[in-house]
Amino acid sequence: MSTTAPRGFRAAGVAAGLKSTGAHDLALVVNDGPDDTAAAVFTTNRFPAAPVQWSRQVLSGGRVRAVVLNSGGANACTGPEGFGDTHATAEHAAKELDLGAIDVAVCSTGLIGVRLPMDRLTAGVTAAVAVLSEDGGPDAARAIMTTDSVPKTTVVERDGWTVGGMAKGAGMLAPSLATMLVVLTTDAQVPADVLQAALKQATAVSFERVDSDGCLSTNDTVLVLANGAGGVTPSAAEVVEALTAACTDLAMQLLADAEGSTKDIAITVRGAASVTDALTAGRACARNNLLKTALFGNDPNWGRVLAAIGTTDAAFAPDRVDVTINGVTVCRGGAIGDPREGVDLTGRAISIDVDLGAGSEQATIWTNDLSIAYVHENSAYST
Amino acid sequence: MSTTAPRGFRAAGVAAGLKSTGAHDLALVVNDGPDDTAAAVFTTNRFPAAPVQWSRQVLSGGRVRAVVLNSGGANACTGPEGFGDTHATAEHAAKELDLGAIDVAVCSTGLIGVRLPMDRLTAGVTAAVAVLSEDGGPDAARAIMTTDSVPKTTVVERDGWTVGGMAKGAGMLAPSLATMLVVLTTDAQVPADVLQAALKQATAVSFERVDSDGCLSTNDTVLVLANGAGGVTPSAAEVVEALTAACTDLAMQLLADAEGSTKDIAITVRGAASVTDALTAGRACARNNLLKTALFGNDPNWGRVLAAIGTTDAAFAPDRVDVTINGVTVCRGGAIGDPREGVDLTGRAISIDVDLGAGSEQATIWTNDLSIAYVHENSAYST
Structure with missing residues (x-):
């Protein structure tokens, strides 16, 4: 049920003609209240797209009533001029929904x-408003797909309240989010500051630890809307827990559908002096093309x-580092360990465990392999 | 003539049986004096290979009489144990050449x-000593090839003195050098401190600006040996100029032969507030897999x-950045410029000019595309 699993949300997905294939390319999610609390995390890319610039303004008030999302163009x-287009999109949706433009967030990919x-886009918004439905979540999830091979949705049920969500993204996954759009909804009652803090915590250990190809997009956005329709007010910790569960579920779906990938790789760095060191070492592996092709x-x-780890400034002594791949400790003390012939890599799941021998902290980064299909897909994207 | 172009150097290349193909895999370069001044630049990877650890000790004295290089194993x-193997290699070569082990640098790839x-390696050293020749430079250059498709050599003639050189490297090219071995020779008379400073300057604007795949190897070494056999003492500036010419020539050969590449890409960042900013922005492009596949x-x-540039901390205002690809300014002021259809990318050479509009500094980074052949070569390397 995606974004319409919680009470008090309607959604729609339609074909506005933005994609030359005729596939659905415009989604709308509407919060029917009573509350309209919202929080968001945006790309840190210094060329933020027009919809990111617009939605940042909308979110500065901590309130969102509706979200328009389109695939078929990142704007x-x-x-x-592009910013004007986004503004016009919000104005048009607001008029159709009897809201103010400042109530409407916009996402593009x-x-x-x-x-x-713009003529097609605004006509698409009108069409989406006409078919808004409490069962529209799955349609909306399909309409935001680009190179995704499957829609990504999640539902997390808690005691008297629910979190629903949809995501799109199949490449350019990187820290601080990348070419990914996510809309989460909940019928819990959550103040804006609690919601923002919880979203930040949840994304930090989910989307921001998926590093598919080290590329950071101009459009990444994760939005959460809370309407209190269920009348339940969970604790801050409960909100963090549920949002983390929803974000992790969606992040793993993004990883499994990364462009051209044949492996899901979990790189766990243990024995680190700090979590930052563990993340630095893990990311260096996740971004090493030679490792990913191997x-x-x-x-x-x-x-x-x-x-890869040798290029970082993480604390470690070279002769104390162990590496275990799918259960076989192929490197001990920075030197030759058990025979590499014992490692079975034929499945999709690969675990790489690195022990830095320098402390007691750890972190996991998820990535994919670098395949011939990845190169093929990305060399033919805009042409 | 490679490393034997200057007077007073002999070299050899033989098949020691380290490569299963039977190709030449062991090279030897000997400096017959009168001087034995030397300088080097090594990888900054924190897992330096045994030969790097050894050669650093040798170079700490600023003197080198001979260099043993092997392909077929990076050690x-x-x-x-691996360090002991390198030490034994130097001891064996020293004995055969009537030198001390500390006079012998070692490189492996x-x-x-x-x-x-080790039995094959030491027998190979003995065989190489037996065929040392003043015409042996080209043989040595062939013996250090790994995935290189052609040997790389250079000769720079100056007024009464010469710089010769050889290089191997066809992937893992990155700043601070990567999977590259280079030996330069000169018959000029140059004090060790002048030679070291000149080599550092020369590599900083040549090898360190080639960023093929962002990967930094454990074995990279650039060595220069000066014997004064020509009796000429060039100025420090003349040494910098000649070494820069030799290093740039070899760096461009490495770029042209990068694994599986179909494009040589020069990314020039102008209008930067500093050279560091220009390099940071250029490297971000050179390491962006999505750009390289495109x-x-x-x-x-x-x-x-x-x-890619938006992920860096280089100084710029997003609405002042221009991008010109092969002469067509496709982006003006951070927005749409001339039609992308006007860009002809069918040739091997691609120039990307970025103007940050933030100052007057500039720098060029060279890289390659990310091709299907790159993935194929690197996924099948050790198996």
């Missing part, structure tokens, strides 16, 4: 540097793990 | 985490240039 690097066909080729090339 | 992450077959696909996807 990024489109200058003041697709090719950078191309203006959106794993695509079922090659337990642990030397590339060490070479 | 990295092999623990104290190949798979990480595997011990070298260029492989002949797609002038300038949005990915901005998205």
